[in-house]
Amino acid sequence: MRFTSDAVGMDVNAYLDRIGVARPGAADAEHLRELHRAHLEAVPFENLGIHLGEPISLDPDDLVDKVVRRRRGGFCYELNGAFALLLEALGYSVARVGARVFRTPDQLGPPFDHLALLVGTADHDGPWLADVGFGRHSTYPLLLGSRTGQDDPGGRFTLADAPDGDVDVFRDGDPQYRIEARPRALTDFAPTCWWQATSPESHFTRAPVCSRLDGDARISISGRTLIRTKGGAREETPLPSDDALRAAYREHFGITLDRLPGGA
Template sequence: MDVTAYLDRIGVGDGVGADVRGLRLLHRAHLQTVPFENLSIHLGERIVLEPEALFDKVVRRRRGGFCYELNGTFALLLEALGFQVERVGARVHSGSGRMGPPFDHMALLVTAADGDGPWLADVGFGRNSVEPLDFRSRVNQGDPAGVFTLVELPGGDVDVVLDGVPQYRVEQRARELADFRPTCWWHATSPESHFGRSTVCSRLDGDGRVSLSGRTLIRTGGGERTETTLGTDEQVLAAYREHFGIVLTEMPRVVRPDDAS
């Protein structure tokens, strides 16, 4: 782990501490600089959940990824800085009350070097908290993204609720990165996975977001939303470079366009 290179990637200087203040700084910086994106699926790139491959993609190649890649890489940085990190599985709530499969999502439970924690850190869930959430708290927690509540369920799982709407359900059991490989493969290859139906690239922009969904550039913030349709491949590739720092030599081609919604 080249900590200096990683900190440079997210725009943070050396000397950040392994305390809660440092965790908040790193969490926001990561969300602002490393995009959530599923482009590898549509570029025919294999997604490899190994530390060296993750570091190469996110830091050296200055790409993003989806939850397993982003939180997987962020965990390596935090551990190198002196935080204690547990990788935990989660199931994502669908809008219809159904749950995604086990290991549908990966989040992090982080404890500072002085024992303060655990804190729920998640830089891989699209719209989520800008700052880590106090995993010990069961009262409302204000955040630039909204009001979050952690609701403990019978059996010990915890629902992450945003503005009254459940987002995902965390299990309180430490996992290894390798435990997430089967579901990562499923999301990358299954016709039932929404990740194969369209391209997405999104990052925090101030307290709003900038996103590229297919050919639509979307900006949100301050209660406003603007959409711009990009008409040519050249405009799309330029938007990846300008807004996300991703330099591509070819357009991602949606692997299952007939299923796109």
């Protein structure tokens, strides 16, 4: 597989500090797993910028600035875009690939609907499907070439061959998305990213959401509700005031907001 690069100069130590991980001694699968989980726990999946009227930029410097310096999160193009830069700086080979999300079991979204990563390691046991930008998904990277079930804290994942060399990803038997095997440049995702961030038909423009992995659980804010999920249990806590909502963003996601996103 051919890998592309959008590498940018960055403070790798600052990025690693952001996710609470020491610099890996090797660009191998073991450290990839550690980096993947740490990113999911530290950097939230969130669309607050869309509802705050902030520009969504896929420029590599802007991605690093948002995730590392501003200590924010983002949606798939931003999170996997930034994570790819970190992995490349650490010596991993990374292919950015487009994916089409299953809207229903029989209906796929458009091309470039999602950005995922295929990662090559120094121990040559991959490539691995890495995805820190799909909300609820696998905690650890998935072995791209495996066609047997892969058990993960996030569920049982299965990869299956699809037409034209594509690969379908299933979680607990439900189709998630179809990966296009051809590597892409990050700029290829810019038109769909713009549509996702601006169109009234995009589910990202409908309501603000912020979510991250929290150990074996997931913690989220949807609108004005704090949600904790673990296993099959779900606990909802209303956030009735602006102060309560701001405090929840600070406490659970490290996000300090001068103003609240529209729709919250």
